[in-house]
Amino acid sequence: MSTELPEPPSKIELKAGVGGGGEIPTFNITLRVRRYLPETTAEAYWEDFKLTMYGTDRVLDALHKVKWDHDGSLSFRRSCAHGVCGSDAMRINGRNRLACKTLLKDLDTSKPITVEAIKGLPLEKDLIVDMEPFFQSYREIMPFLITKGHEPTKERIQSAEERAVFDDTTKCILCAACTSSCPVFWTDGQYFGPAAIVNAHRFIFDSRDEAGDMRLEILNDKEGVWRCRTTFNCSEACPRGIQVTKAIAEVKQAILSRTV
């Protein structure tokens, strides 16, 4: 619940130069993009773009600069541009990240910055992959609240503590950064993958849900949680800071300790 706060002072002394960053720095980068244009060339290839970028520009800004000023055929998905819609997971310098959340100045700009599509899903064009298999796994874990009996007239009661148990896994934006960074998923596309397990966790540990057992049964499958080798790639990749490996461990634990 919101707490009552004392009125803040009408006037404060600001630190010198607060908020002011002085000049906006510019710098040059080489963006090395893995291109794949199935309508013109059969093979994927690397292409370099030399760009001048500004202070807080992100990899997405660099991609836009290529698309808008140099080569309109460069194709990638994006929408929100601030890390909440999950459209633009890609491999940046070999690591899965969101292009809109990766500041260029945080990368080593003395070397080419490599950008490629995420791995393990069918490549369609440039940085675009077919997301259908990813969403298929998600749908299989029954990602919706299941309850029995009559609905209450008002809201279901849930304590703040009960809600906190699954808070972390409600943050998922289904970007696939985790699943497509998982070595098990690369070799076995049938594996549910971390994102599906994260979303199962979100319901299994929701005090209001009554189908945890069904979901645990699904994940107890040979393509389920036991394929996870705890490589931690997924946790490192998650742009939402979800502790993916921890969530998977909690699901494993729940399967082992359940009473049925």
Added chain:
Amino acid sequence: MQVHKYDVVIVGAGGAGMRAAIESGQRARTAVLTKLYPTRSHTGAAQGGMCAALANVEEDNWEWHTFDTVKGGDYIVDQDAAEVMAKEAIDAVLDLEKMGLPFNRTPEGKIDQRRFGGHTRDHGKAAVRRACYAADRTGHMILQTLYQNCVKHNVEFYNEYYVLDLLMVEEEAFREDGTAYQQKRVAGVVSYDLATGELHVFQAKSVIFASGGAGKVFKTTSNAHTLTGDGMGIAFRSGLPLEDMEFFQFHPTGLAGLGILLTEGARGEGAILRNSDGERFMERYAPTIKDLAPRDIVARAMANEVREGRGCGPNKDYVLLDLTHLEPEHIESKLPDITEFARTYLGVEPFTDPVPVYPTAHYAMGGVPTNIETEVLQDNDTVIPGLYAAGETACVSVHGANRLGTNSLLDINVFGRRAGIAAAKYAQDADFVELPENPDALVTAQLEGLLSSTGTENVAALRKTLQDTMDAKVQVFRDEKSLTEALEVIEDLRKRYKNVSIQDKGKRFNLDLLEAVELGFLLDLAEVMTTAALHRKESRGGHYREDYPNRDDENFMIHSMAYRDHNATTEGISGIRLETKPVVVTRYQPMERKY
């Protein structure tokens, strides 16, 4: 070209589209066409909350909520619609909870509520806790919860299908007084499949437009790259009116230079605005509710501080959002995402340093006119059978000249639900309207024209000029000169647009082509917005004319209705006809809007 047949086709899978789909999908054969994967929709970016007078933490009722909505909208709200929304708000929130939405909770385990700008107790006496929320990702949780329930109900999605045209037929009909008119009826839509470049025609008894906003008309905006007003643009080209397009909301707290939103919830939790003197300047502009005054007032106050030389930073072009007096723990639990935005994108640590902010283009109050049953109007009072609209693309109108925070997540749920039910019900009794011959002719010609063009104009360059112009001349301060200048630029851009060419000539995932199509919608909408703004010679809500600084109820207590009409000229712009529509007033007579 492929042809599909459905009872109901929904255009858009944001909050409004999916809320509609959950209802319609259980009653009629429904397809949802969306240019983005549903979970990528911009509803997911909403942070602060969704309001309803649940009275879970303090006394409240829907009538106060109605009043706040009407007053917040500067009295140009249709009061019957506001009342429906405020009443149905309570069930809308409870429905979401039952679908699984993890709201933050009170110590008793009920849905928690917090303050939000313009929401008050007993007609303005004090701020009230009305916004239900899930940390600062309420929109994310709404979008996820609705998608989850669509999965549950096996809703059929056509992902990455861009709807580019609305198919309607016209037939002669007669009004009660015997005069003849052309009655439009909906037959379906034409869509473009991004993956293959193929056109798909969907024949449908009912069509619901839920295609979201048009923030990309502006440069500094909280809106996604994909919010290009397609639905409004399509309706307008099809001869339907657009209502109240001059009213666009500028949210006070966008990250300076970027436009990324920091929720008003931050001020709800106690953050305040300061100028370069460290002064809490809102005490001067809205002595009673200060930093929690409605958005238009706060945004103008900020712009005014900057204009009068009290801005911060190297260019003195922004003000500061100060959270430094707040408990870090409290903020981390209530607003984790926005503190992260400040850190990630500006490198500012919000617990020790105030965050640079400036108004950002946020929300289109206007849109495709509907009645409270979400039926689209072809003029002031003629409904188009089978055509519905809901969400930001529609104008019911519940937001009037200025939307209150948390009222849009509410709008999409209340009117999304209504649209889904109404569209399915209509489809049960109606017959299919026969498709026109060559239903895809217009779209085919447009796309082929772009693909084969050898013109010299560049899409990105035209778009940038448009967005820069709108920011400079049609933002929080407007006057005859700035608007006229903006229109000159827009007219020039519209001419140059005919001469654009694109580089990608392929069929697969040709986003180059679609950006060109989207620019066409942006140009149309910018023209309508600016023309309507020039015509409205008064200041009301989000529309502030420096040359007419007062509200003028005598002449302008009316909605504007803009039509594409090649025989008409408005404010020197040929091709636009501007009409008016009365405002529905039930309980509340216009009063001065003071906070």
